[in-house]
Amino acid sequence: MNRDQILAAPSMPPTCPSYPRGPFRFVNREYLIITYETDLEAVTTALPEPLEPLPGQAPGTAVVSYDWMKMPDSSGFGDYQESGICIVATLDGELVNYTAQMYLDDEPPIAGGREIWGFPKKYGEPRLKVVKDTLTGTLHYADQRVAMGTMTYKTRPLDRQQVQAGLSCKLNVNLKLIPDADGGPKIAQLVGYRLEDVVVHGAWEGDARLHLVPHVNCAVADFPVRRIISARHQFVDFTLPYGRVLHDYLARTGSRLHDNNAPPRRESLCP
Numbered sequence: 001m002n003r004d005q006i007l008a009a010p011s012m013p014p015t016c017p018s019y020p021r022g023p024f025r026f027v028n029r030e031y032l033i034i035t036y037e038t039d040l041e042a043v044t045t046a047l048p049e050p051l052e053p054l055p056g057q058a059p060g061t062a063v064v065s066y067d068w069m070k071m072p073d074s075s076g077f078g079d080y081q082e083s084g085i086c087i088v089a090t091l092d093g094e095l096v097n098y099t100a101q102m103y104l105d106d107e108p109p110i111a112g113g114r115e116i117w118g119f120p121k122k123y124g125e126p127r128l129k130v131v132k133d134t135l136t137g138t139l140h141y142a143d144q145r146v147a148m149g150t151m152t153y154k155t156r157p158l159d160r161q162q163v164q165a166g167l168s169c170k171l172n173v174n175l176k177l178i179p180d181a182d183g184g185p186k187i188a189q190l191v192g193y194r195l196e197d198v199v200v201h202g203a204w205e206g207d208a209r210l211h212l213v214p215h216v217n218c219a220v221a222d223f224p225v226r227r228i229i230s231a232r233h234q235f236v237d238f239t240l241p242y243g244r245v246l247h248d249y250l251a252r253t254g255s256r257l258h259d260n261n262a263p264p265r266r267e268s269l270c271p
Contacts (some may be wrong), residue, residue, distance in 0.1 A: 004043055011111065020076045024240045027073035028045035028201065032128055032137045033232045034149050034210045035088075037061040038223040046222070048102050048175050048190065050247060051089040056227070062102075063088040066149060068128040068137035069107075080106030083126030083139045083147065085220055089173070091246065096171045096192070099182050101220060103139055117243050118176025118191045124218060125220055135206075135233055141218035151231045152206035160200040163234060168198045173246065188250050193243035203234035 001013065011017040037056035043064065047053055048120060053062040069082045088095070103124025104110060107190030113119035118152035125140040139147040173192050180186035212221035 005052060005125075011115065019108045019204060022076070022116070022240065022242060023196070024077065024112075025075045025197075025237070026071055026240065027237050029074075029236050029238070030070040030072075030128060031234045031236065032068040032135055032149055032151055033065050033234075034067075034151070034208045035063065035065040035229045035231070036210060036225050037223065037227040038064050038231060042223050042260065046103065047087055047089055047098060050191075051087075051091055051096070051098055051173065053184065054088040054090060054095070056229075061226055063229065066147065066212075066220070066223075068126055068149065069208045070128045070140075074109070077109040077112065078106060080104055080109060081126045081128060082109075082121075083124065083128075083137065084120075085223055091171070091173065091190075096173045098175075100223075101218075103141060103218065115178070117193060118174035118189065120174070122218070138198045139218070139220070141215055144213070146213045146215045146218045146219050147211070149208060149210045149231075151208040151233060154204045154233065158203040158205055158232070158234075163203040163232075164198050164200045167195055167200070167236065167238065170194065174243075185250060188248070189245045190247035191243040192246040193241060195238040196241050197237070197239045199237040201235040201237070203232060205230060205232055206219055225247060238270075 010021045011019050037058055040060050040062045043053045043062035056063050065086045067086060071173060072079050082104040083103055085100040087098040087100050089098045093228055099119055102121045103126055105125055110121045113121045130139045132174040133153055135151040135153050137149040138145060145241040157267045171192050171194055173190055176187055176191045208228055210225050
């Protein structure tokens with residue numbers, strides 16, 4: 001291979017890439033999202049600067065969500081499921097979602113998610129399905145069940161336009177860490193992105209419960225459940241675009257980068 005051929009490869013290995021070039025379209029992606037209050041100390045420990053936690057109503061708490069996602073039709077990535085923790089935070093006063101832990105069962109989105117956007121993905125076995133009258137999410141890691149979430153099934157519909165506006169306007173943030181060949185840090189960035197071309201096919205809220213089991217290599221239980229705030233079940237299409245660097249930890253100043261070509265903030269679209 002010559003230099004041009006090497007640089008044209010979308011991913012490794014270049015002769016049979018792990019994933020193609022994006023953007024990536026997700027069709028009929030199903031979610032179970034359980035938002036709850038957890039210990040502020042746990043969130044502060046996991047949240048990289050300059051992000052700030054969103055305080056809960058109770059003293060000493062912060063807001064996080066535990067998510068299950070079923071992706072039956074994902075361009076370049078295929079059919080897989082995913083589960084993990086997101087922290088509700090602020091960045092320069094803007095409300096954002098920070099992805100703290102993700103576990104999934106498909107190699108291409110593990111590789112692509114980590115290498116492009118900095119998603120903290122590890123292999124696990126999440127499952128989201130309807131069991132009789134209950135929407136049920138489970139996560140197994142190393143043959144052990146470490147999470148289970150349950151929600152009433154389609155009991156209270158939500159306004160689709162409001163859900164679509166919230167998904168479109170929200171800035172999502174990941175911490176991207178990639179070492180150099182000598183083991184030292186090569187990339188250390190906060191990466192941000194917003195979903196595009198969002199279509200909501202249906203959304204419901206309802207009562208929910210969440211049970212987390214401590215595990216040394218799948219630390220979702222490090223964010224204990226103090227109070228369930230809300231639960232949402234939704235079916236969505238969207239395009240996942242490439243991201244942009246919000247903060248570079250290896251830059252001399254370590255300050256947030258300003259991208260003149262970045263999409264504007266859209267808080268006014270949020271319900």
